[in-house]
Amino acid sequence: MQTNVKDVYAAGDCASQFNKVKQKNDYVPLGTHANKQGMIAGQNLAGESVTFKGMTGTSILKFLDLQIGRTGLSEKEANDLSLNYDSVTITTRPVAGYYSDEETLTVKLVFEKETKHLLGGQIIGHKGVDKRIDVLATALFHNMTTVALLDLDLSYAPPFNGVWDPIQQAAKRTL
Numbered sequence: 069m070q071t072n073v074k075d076v077y078a079a080g081d082c083a084s085q086f087n088k089v090k091q092k093n094d095y096v097p098l099g100t101h102a103n104k105q106g107m108i109a110g111q112n113l114a115g116e117s118v119t120f121k122g123m124t125g126t127s128i129l130k131f132l133d134l135q136i137g138r139t140g141l142s143e144k145e146a147n148d149l150s151l152n153y154d155s156v157t158i159t160t161r162p163v164a165g166y167y168s169d170e171e172t173l174t175v176k177l178v179f180e181k182e183t184k185h186l187l188g189g190q191i192i193g194h195k196g197v198d199k200r201i202d203v204l205a206t207a208l209f210h211n212m213t214t215v216a217l218l219d220l221d222l223s224y225a226p227p228f229n230g231v232w233d234p235i236q237q238a239a240k241r242t243l
């Protein structure tokens with residue numbers, strides 16, 4: 069977090085962040101990055117040697133009764149970066165199908181066409197968006213493929229999920 073001026077540090081909305089997916093500095097001013105960068109700047113000021121590990125551009129918001137989450141690249145961003153990408157979009161249930169058929173969840177995955185590396189995801193629905201987008205954010209942070217998403221041991225009981233989580237259902241469509 070040290071700037072180009074020795075002993076002057078920058079963190080939060082006045083600093084950029086390394087975007088792990090784009091592999092370059094980016095500007096996504098959020099409280100999540102501000103707090104991590106503030107802690108890291110403080111540790112370095114106190115004599116430690118710590119680096120900010122980057123971000124993937126994860127955010128979530130509530131619009132009326134809709135939950136909307138994103139991580140990584142949108143299709144437009146992948147296109148702007150001239151990446152060889154593909155995408156899948158599915159609409160499914162956030163809980164077991166026989167448990168409630170009232171709500172739906174729409175999941176979109178953006179991934180590299182050849183390697184199937186995850187590039188991003190967007191999820192919209194009335195419930196369960198937060199846990200899915202955070203699983204995708206973790207997968208993205210650790211450079212996982214959509215195929216590897218199928219191996220994840222995710223929680224299932226009828227009030228919470230189907231046996232295949234919605235992001236795994238979407239990942240199956242990328243095979």
Ligand SMILES: Cc1cc2nc3c(=O)[nH]c(=O)nc-3n(C[C@H](O)[C@H](O)[C@H](O)COP(=O)(O)OP(=O)(O)OC[C@H]3O[C@@H](n4cnc5c(N)ncnc54)[C@H](O)[C@@H]3O)c2cc1C
Binds near residue numbers: 080082097098100102
């Ligand atoms: C409406 C809104 C909703 C948001 N929701 C989310 C969210 O849901 N999730 C999320 O991750 N992020 C959210 N953010 C972004 C998040 O709040 C910021 O990214 C974060 O607060 C940045 O932290 P910071 O410490 O860099 O700056 P700030 O939190 O802006 O802190 C800067 C401080 O410096 C003070 N200051 C300014 N000038 C001077 C001066 N000359 N002398 C002394 N003090 C000064 C200011 O008063 C302020 O207290 C939201 C932002 C807004 C505006």
